Amino acid sequence: RIGDDSDGHVVVDTRPRTKRPPLYKVLLLNDDYTPMEFVVLILEQFFHKTHAEAFEIMLTVHKKGVAVVGVYSHEIAETKVAQVMDFARKHQHPLQCTMEKE
Ligand code: TYC
Numbered sequence: 001r002i003g004d005d006s007d008g009h010v011v012v013d014t015r016p017r018t019k020r021p022p023l024y025k026v027l028l029l030n031d032d033y034t035p036m037e038f039v040v041l042i043l044e045q046f047f048h049k050t051h052a053e054a055f056e057i058m059l060t061v062h063k064k065g066v067a068v069v070g071v072y073s074h075e076i077a078e079t080k081v082a083q084v085m086d087f088a089r090k091h092q093h094p095l096q097c098t099m100e101k102e
Pocket of ligand 1: 027031032033034035036039053058059061062095101
């Protein structure tokens, strides 16, 4: 950041800055048709959750409508969303997965 002080001197910001890439939440959405076991399988396979964790997250989505299932870089989040959407489509389930900037 560059400005001028009261004597007209140029002020240069020399603080060391570290640029962190933005992170993205991957969200799983509820629907009335996708089987619970299928959602649990997805959470185990693509998000490396234990069976107990996966079951708990699935129930949260079922009851609340949505849950964050992971937080990743843009590229990894996109890959996770694509994997879930492809797998759901392949099995003809209407499961929806999206991502949003944290
Ligand atoms: N609501 C679904 C059912 O009762 C289960 C479900 C849970 C579906 C989570 C999607 O992301 C989801 N079979």
